[in-house]
Amino acid sequence: MLAKLLQDSRTIYTVILIVIIIPFMVTLKLPIPVPPPVRSVFNAVEESHERKQPIIISFDFDPSVAGECAPMAKAMVRHAFATKTPVIGLTFLINGANLAQSILDQTAKEFNEREPGSIVYGKDYVWLGWKPQYDQVLVAMGHDIKRAFRTDSENRSLNDMPIFKGVTNFDDIGLSTSIAGSAIPEDWIAYTMQYKARLAVGTTAVSATQYFPYMQAGQIVGVIPGATGAAAYERLLVDNKYWPEYGDAGAMANTQSATHIVIILFIIIGNVVYFIRKSQRQ
Amino acid sequence: MKKRLPLILAFVFGVIYVVQYYVPGFASTWLANKTSDWIIVMSFFIYPLAIYSFLYYHIIRIAKQAPKWQYSIITLVCMIGMIFAGFYVEWGTNAKSLGDKDYVFQKLYDFLLVPLEATMFSLLAFYIASAAARAFRARNVEATLLLITAIIIMLSRVTIGQAMLAQLPAIGDWILEWPNTAARRAILIGVGLGGAATSLKILLGIERSYLGMR
Amino acid sequence: MNSVIAAVSHTTFKEVLQRMFPKVWPLKELSDQWWFVLAAIGTVAIVSYIYRENVMFRIAEHVLIGVAFGYSFTVMYFNVGQNNFVNPVFKEGDLWPIVPAVLGLMAVLRIVPKLSWVSRYPMAMLIGLSMGMALPRSLQSTVFAQVYGTTRIDFTGSISQGWPWGVLAVVGGAVLIVGTLSALMYFYFSMEHRGFVGGTAKVGIIFLMIGFGASFGYTVQARISLFAARVLFILRDWLGIIT
Numbered sequence: 159m160l161a162k163l164l165q166d167s168r169t170i171y172t173v174i175l176i177v178i179i180i181p182f183m184v185t186l187k188l189p190i191p192v193p194p195p196v197r198s199v200f201n202a203v204e205e206s207h208e209r210k211q212p213i214i215i216s217f218d219f220d221p222s223v224a225g226e227c228a229p230m231a232k233a234m235v236r237h238a239f240a241t242k243t244p245v246i247g248l249t250f251l252i253n254g255a256n257l258a259q260s261i262l263d264q265t266a267k268e269f270n271e272r273e274p275g276s277i278v279y280g281k282d283y284v285w286l287g288w289k290p291q292y293d294q295v296l297v298a299m300g301h302d303i304k305r306a307f308r309t310d311s312e313n314r315s316l317n318d319m320p321i322f323k324g325v326t327n328f329d330d331i332g333l334s335t336s337i338a339g340s341a342i343p344e345d346w347i348a349y350t351m352q353y354k355a356r357l358a359v360g361t362t363a364v365s366a367t368q369y370f371p372y373m374q375a376g377q378i379v380g381v382i383p384g385a386t387g388a389a390a391y392e393r394l395l396v397d398n399k400y401w402p403e404y405g406d407a408g409a410m411a412n413t414q415s416a417t418h419i420v421i422i423l424f425i426i427i428g429n430v431v432y433f434i435r436k437s438q439r440q
Numbered sequence: 441m442k443k444r445l446p447l448i449l450a451f452v453f454g455v456i457y458v459v460q461y462y463v464p465g466f467a468s469t470w471l472a473n474k475t476s477d478w479i480i481v482m483s484f485f486i487y488p489l490a491i492y493s494f495l496y497y498h499i500i501r502i503a504k505q506a507p508k509w510q511y512s513i514i515t516l517v518c519m520i521g522m523i524f525a526g527f528y529v530e531w532g533t534n535a536k537s538l539g540d541k542d543y544v545f546q547k548l549y550d551f552l553l554v555p556l557e558a559t560m561f562s563l564l565a566f567y568i569a570s571a572a573a574r575a576f577r578a579r580n581v582e583a584t585l586l587l588i589t590a591i592i593i594m595l596s597r598v599t600i601g602q603a604m605l606a607q608l609p610a611i612g613d614w615i616l617e618w619p620n621t622a623a624r625r626a627i628l629i630g631v632g633l634g635g636a637a638t639s640l641k642i643l644l645g646i647e648r649s650y651l652g653m654r
Numbered sequence: 655m656n657s658v659i660a661a662v663s664h665t666t667f668k669e670v671l672q673r674m675f676p677k678v679w680p681l682k683e684l685s686d687q688w689w690f691v692l693a694a695i696g697t698v699a700i701v702s703y704i705y706r707e708n709v710m711f712r713i714a715e716h717v718l719i720g721v722a723f724g725y726s727f728t729v730m731y732f733n734v735g736q737n738n739f740v741n742p743v744f745k746e747g748d749l750w751p752i753v754p755a756v757l758g759l760m761a762v763l764r765i766v767p768k769l770s771w772v773s774r775y776p777m778a779m780l781i782g783l784s785m786g787m788a789l790p791r792s793l794q795s796t797v798f799a800q801v802y803g804t805t806r807i808d809f810t811g812s813i814s815q816g817w818p819w820g821v822l823a824v825v826g827g828a829v830l831i832v833g834t835l836s837a838l839m840y841f842y843f844s845m846e847h848r849g850f851v852g853g854t855a856k857v858g859i860i861f862l863m864i865g866f867g868a869s870f871g872y873t874v875q876a877r878i879s880l881f882a883a884r885v886l887f888i889l890r891d892w893l894g895i896i897t
Binding site: 442445446447449450451452453454455456457458460461462475477478479480481482483484485486487488489491492494508511512514515516517518519520521522523525526527530538545547548549550551552553554555556557558559560561562563564565566567568572582583585586587588589590591592593594597598610614615616617618619620621622623624625626627628629630631632633635636639640642643650651652 | 689690692693694696697700701703704712713714715716717718719720721722723724725727728729730731732734735738739750751753754755757758759761762764765770771774775776777778779780781782783785786787788789790791792793795796797800801803804819822825826827829830831832833834837838840841858859860861862863864865866867868869870871872873874875877878880881882883884887
């Protein structure tokens with residue numbers, strides 16, 4: 159009977175739908191594991207703060223992967239604002255431009271509601287907008303970031319902004335993070351290697367495994383893999399008292415657990431049925 | 441000249457930029473900056489190709505009353521509406537920026553584009569569950585190894601895994617850090633060498649398909 | 655004009671609905687509430703596809719295509735066209751951007767059959783430039799740096815961490831070297847996979863299967879997260895059932 163149920167895709171879809179919805183109603187707080195690569199990214203932002211250098215966050219994702227990438231972007235921006243580390247925001251993916259700008263503006267608004275005037279545009283963060291042909295832009299940034307962009311997204315000159323005081327190229331940037339759902343971080347690594355930029359990568363879980371060789375080779379300091387990586391980063395923010403509560407990724411932790419268990423059960427049941435039928439045929 | 445000059449141009453520009461990587465100095469910096477400026481403007485003026493393809497496809501479907509041509513009207517209306525909203529916000533209002541949350545362009549983005557695009561890709565959750573139940577079988581040793589690794593990684597990344605076995609996250613980290621890295625590194629080296637070979641073929645004019653030539 | 659539009663769209667409509675439905679007056683601004691309803695309808699329309707293809711899904715799909723294209727055109731104009739061409743040329747008097755503009759327009763001539771040969775020149779320049787930039791950089795990051803990474807494993811540093819993680823790190827280092835070489839051997843097709851080469855390739859397959867298994871495990875997580883985020887939007891942001 160189980161085998162027949164598993165053959166019908168609509169049964170599977172219904173089970174998955176229920177298993178995803180129900181855990182949101184359940185308050186069950188289990189500790190979120192923090193993988194070492196995520197901790198490395200967190201520490202790199204802390205070091206940028208100690209060196210009083212701004213960080214670059216490249217929001218290279220669009221709404222299709224926002225479910226995974228937006229929470230980690232928000233967590234990194236919160237971390238930077240909480241430590242008063244200036245953030246230079248940009249994107250190389252056109253469909254994600256306004257999403258990235260909302261993350262920066264909304265997070266600044268949250269901090270300013272708690273402490274008025276604490277986050278100022280031009281001093282604590284800047285939004286450079288979107289530019290095409292990111293390979294050439296990255297090479298130009300390696301020489302002079304202000305020259306590569308010239309103005310922010312609203313055509314305001316970068317030379318007048320306090321955030322760019324003393325910043326010329328990647329030597330003056332504490333950490334550059336590319337948060338993406340595509341292969342753009344690989345190009346970040348390739349095109350900024352000659353400038354010895356300090357890089358980190360935030361990526362969807364699908365692509366996460368391919369960045370471990372870069373991390374082992376020392377080309378990037380760490381990887382934030384998918385929504386569980388974002389939840390781990392949120393846990394680090396809470397543990398270090400930079401932010402009082404978990405964000406969207408932490409809210410999805412129970413759902414992740416339940417759905418993973420169900421899918422593993424599907425795999426096990428499917429294989430048990432397969433082996434039983436195989437032995438019956440033999 | 442129509443066929444030979446583009447190949448010569450591709451070769452010359454390619455060599456210039458290979459040399460630019462290895463030779464530092466003022467010329468290298470000037471080249472990097474000028475290239476970036478020019479390529480960005482070129483991209484903007486090449487964009488009409490995309491506009492032409494998009495409009496041509498949908499207008500022809502409407503003109504010929506192809507099957508389900510009414511959907512093309514919806515597409516064109518939404519496209520014009522979004523462009524109108526953007527230009528209205530930038531030129532006709534006191535919005536601080538195109539992304540100002542109080543104005544219609546950002547609202548259309550937040551409440552139409554984002555949910556629709558995000559939901560479209562989120563349907564894959566159902567398909568991966570269906571594939572897991574119906575297709576993933578441990579038919580041989582390699583497939584069994586793949587499934588066992590997948591199950592360990594899946595459990596080690598979520599809260600329930602750590603609750604089941606405290607060392608599970610560390611086991612998952614070890615698998616990702618060493619055997620997974622080995623496999624991915626081999627693939628990466630292979631891809632890198634293949635990419636370099638393709639780049640050389642294009643620069644030397646052996647590969648000409650990008651110009652519409654054989 | 656702007657204030658008239660704002661007054662009519664926000665105030666009058668709001669007052670009419672408030673009078674019609676006084677008991678069901680939402681706590682949020684009416685205009686925001688309707689936007690959330692629109693987003694929720696779009697989400698449900700797309701999800702309905704898993705039951706079967708239907709008109710609502712098709713409409714939502716085509717709305718997405720139209721809105722996405724309109725959005726990208728607008729951002730392209732204001733982020734690139736206005737900032738990098740219109741303002742420098744017409745406000746600052748810098749005429750250099752006209753040269754790449756002409757090159758870009760030459761590429762557009764591809765759509766005219768008799769003049770499509772003109773588009774080959776700027777495309778050849780672009781491709782040559784991109785390949786020239788990519789060649790040394792991708793070799794450096796995907797080949798040389800990776801080979802260097804395989805040789806720079808710190809065995810002595812790992813041993814000092816003691817049992818068990820230090821020993822496991824040393825084992826891991828050995829696994830990395832053996833795994834990388836054997837998986838590379840699997841992809842080497844210039845020699846027949848027999849004898850020593852065949853045996854090494856079989857070991858390589860084991861490592862590749864572990865890598866793909868790890869990737870599959872993460873893929874499941876990725877897909878689930880995307881849909882969970884949509885459910886979070888429906889339950890928290892729209893219905894307010896959870897906080």
